[in-house]
Amino acid sequence: MTFRVKTLPKAEADIRSITNYIYERSSQGAEAWLNAYRRARLRLADNAETYGEADENEHFDIDVRQALFKTRHGRFYRLLFTIVGDEARILRVRGSG
Numbered sequence: 606m607t608f609r610v611k612t613l614p615k616a617e618a619d620i621r622s623i624t625n626y627i628y629e630r631s632s633q634g635a636e637a638w639l640n641a642y643r644r645a646r647l648r649l650a651d652n653a654e655t656y657g658e659a660d661e662n663e664h665f666d667i668d669v670r671q672a673l674f675k676t677r678h679g680r681f682y683r684l685l686f687t688i689v690g691d692e693a694r695i696l697r698v699r700g701s702g
Contacts, residue, residue: 606654606691607650607651607691608649608650608651608653608654608688608691608692608693609650609691609692609693610646610649610650610653610692610693610694610695611692611693611694611695612646612694612695613694613695613696615696615697616684616685616695616696616697616698619697619698619699620642620698623638623682623698623700624638624639634676637676637677638676641674641675641676641677641682642674642682642698644674645672645674645682645684646684646695648672648674649672649684649686649693649695650693653670653672653686653688653693654688656670656671656672656686657670657671658670658671659671659683659685661685667687668687668688669685669686669687669696670685670686670687670688671683671684671685671686672684672686680700680701681700681701682698682699682700682701683698683699683700684697684698685697685698685699
């Protein structure tokens with residue numbers, strides 16, 4: 606099943622914050638991070654139902670799942686999302702820091 610992927614406002618703020626932080630250190634690094642994020646979104650659209658629960662799931666009344674992605678330098682990030690019908694809604698984007 607293919608899912609529509611919607612990024613909610615808090616996740617959009619996370620993305621801006623992460624890219625701004627990286628951009629201050631490396632514009633190429635920020636571009637690479639955005640590309641990794643975009644690839645993760647595409648995988649989510651194709652396979653959202655295959656990802657497991659996030660550790661935070663037990664604290665919420667909704668099913669919170671996570672999809673991991675990493676940069677070429679090996680830093681991991683998490684897309685925290687929920688599935689509503691045919692839509693995968695990205696709730697937050699979290700880094701290791």
